[in-house]
Amino acid sequence: MNSLRRQLLTELWEQAVTPLRKRLSAEDFDTWIRPLRPVRLDGSTVEVEVPNRMFATWIEEHFLEELSAAWLASAGRRVRFRFTEPSAEPLQGELFGPEVLGPSPQPSLFDAPANQHGGLRRRSAPGGLIPSYRFANFVVGANNQFARAAAIAVSEKPGCLYNPFLVFGGIGLGKTHLVNAIGNAIVQRDGDTRVLFITADAFTNRLIDAISRNRVQDFKQRMRRVDVLILDDVQCLAGRERTQEEFFHLFNALHDEGKQIVLTCDTFPNDIDGLEERLCNRFSWGLVADIKPPDLETRIAIVERKAREEGIKLPVDVATLIATEIDSNVRDLEAALTRLSAWASIHRREITIDLAREVLGSGRSQKPSRPTAEQVEARVVSHFGLKPGDLKARRRTKKLAEARHVAMYLMRNYAGMSFPAIGEYLGGRDHSTVIHGCQAVERRCREDQTYRGMIATLARLLERG
Incomplete structure (x- = not known):
């Protein structure tokens, strides 16, 4: 790239990311955005160098949606981002914001579903399975020993022992890893077995697409051809009546034919508002296993294994510190290790116990508590320029309705409130109104990149407290 084009790219980049200084904390911007260096603009792809x-x-x-929205707002065009290491080939796969490039070709049934929280499609095997998620690298502890043993049994005799097999537990505890391990073990044993891993959101989106194309019957037939169905995040079916109706009939058809059904959920199904009783009953036909937060020894093992997989030289005392400070879930443990590794790489420092204390101590808390309804209300009111109490009032302007929908969505997905509780808090509204509001936000997030970026920003501000 000649100097003029490089200068132009640098100017475009600075124009795009400068507004993020106001939307992100100074620490987040300096740690994660400042080190990024644009090196090439090729059509609709921006190549960015990372440590x-x-x-x-x-x-x-954590930041791709903001970057995508910022570039679109600044340059007026949609781009994808491809990340490279210094003096290296582009990293495996392409990173790009959800729908940044507009509609993509309709995937086949066995294509990997896109990551629902960002643009990177994990390196996937046929059927959407994540090949790196195997029993061999699933760290076992008292918190998950029973669930893992049952999962292995299911993988050895699919459709025979526990059908359905449901794993539930909090966010980031390894449910997705475990059920992918089931699918990978089955495929490894018999490559002709048709295994499909799909999230509940992706299932819903494919159904919506089938309805819009008047191809529902084709969708049903293709889904019923699978031998093993793995549905992740069952709780996302809540409130979606048409999706639940279709999944109910799919469940019955697969179960009647002795085909294996594997499910994950973030809580016990009967405790999910908006999930039909007939589905809850069927989910209990087989085996239900829970995964609890890991104990200290298991957390240390998780950190050490992740460090080995990523080629990070991690002293034992640092692994112990991370595991001691963070007792929430596997995802937070890995996030802390990522932060520490990135910090050490950027500042060219060796990972030591002192550096770990400095980085983990200076960062925002790794044990975030869920925001309260009051905090969500305050954040939404501030963002939309409303007055305190407006969200609970009976007035209904377009601006107020949009703000209420956003508040409902954030209270449901980040404050963890039930639909009735949200309705009661927002002025005694019916729970069906809340479900409709949440669905309206989800639909708009799929269609509007800028809107999705706004939701992501509000969520991040709530997580920071």
């Missing part, structure tokens, strides 16, 4: 692979993963999972 290492883990840094790229963190950007994809």
